[in-house]
């Protein structure tokens with residue numbers, strides 16, 4: 001009879017860690033989170049700075065749980081809201097086990113990328129260079145960019161990917177899984193995102209406002225889920241408020257005879273219903289709140305600290 005070695009009895013070794021994605025606005029962080037997770041967890045938009053709060057995607061790969069911290073694009077902060085976004089981005093980088101630095105293959109080491117690399121010198125965690133949007137540039141240019149970035153800063157690894165098509169994303173996922181530290185999973189295995197579903201539903205409505213209104217306005221609006229009621233027939237009644245800063249903006253969101261808000265609501269309802277796999281009744285209200293950008297409560301709702309400076 002052979003005796004079982006202690007190893008046979010031990011559970012399989014797991015790994016778990018936080019990976020911060022850092023990069024200039026529009027570099028493709030949200031697209032990458034979605035590609036790594038394999039399901040839509042954060043909103044993606046052609047406009048810059050759509051990601052306000054710290055939304056995580058969670059990936060399980062080869063006995064490892066990778067918790068992705070999708071930070072807002074880093075940029076020179078002027079308004080209070082912008083400063084809150086920048087400060088949360090950097091706290092994400094310092095708290096994470098690994099940092100993925102994203103560069104846009106087309107933009108290369110432009111002023112924004114350069115500022116990020118300078119700031120990253122203070123972050124002690126291993127850094128991985130991810131050059132995204134490789135579908136848009138020639139191979140020689142990519143190699144030159146990889147070299148220039150590595151000359152500038154020591155990266156543990158360099159990846160060239162196209163987050164949109166998924167090219168190179170599997171390799172990156174496998175590498176991240178091997179690099180996060182050993183430890184138990186922080187979240188149940190089937191969880192994709194810890195963004196509360198109410199928050200995700202508000203993000204979806206905000207995404208629809210972006211899509212319908214191609215102007216400055218969406219940056220001046222915020223959406224909150226006020227109530228979420230499960231009904232006996234398995235449907236959900238959701239009430240959301242869209243805050244804008246001025247009456248003129250409220251009129252734009254409503255549209256002629258309410259046409260714009262109706263169409264925003266119809267699109268948002270459909271997508272929320274698909275995600276929660278339940279019928280949804282969505283009620284949208286538009287309220288004017290002057291200077292909501294200076295109201296601490298609105299920040300709390302978005303999961304941001306209110307900067308006091």
Ligand SMILES: Nc1nc2c(ncn2[C@@H]2O[C@H](COP(=O)(O)OP(=O)(O)OP(=O)(O)O)[C@@H](O)[C@H]2O)c(=O)[nH]1
Nearest residue numbers: 026027028029030031048049050051073162163164
């Ligand atoms: N051609 C191409 N476009 C991409 C790729 N990845 C992302 N994009 C596009 O780049 C734009 C910005 O992507 P996002 O994922 O919203 O960028 P982000 O960095 O999260 O932006 P912020 O939230 O504003 O910081 C979108 O139009 C994407 O479709 C890629 O691999 N190739």
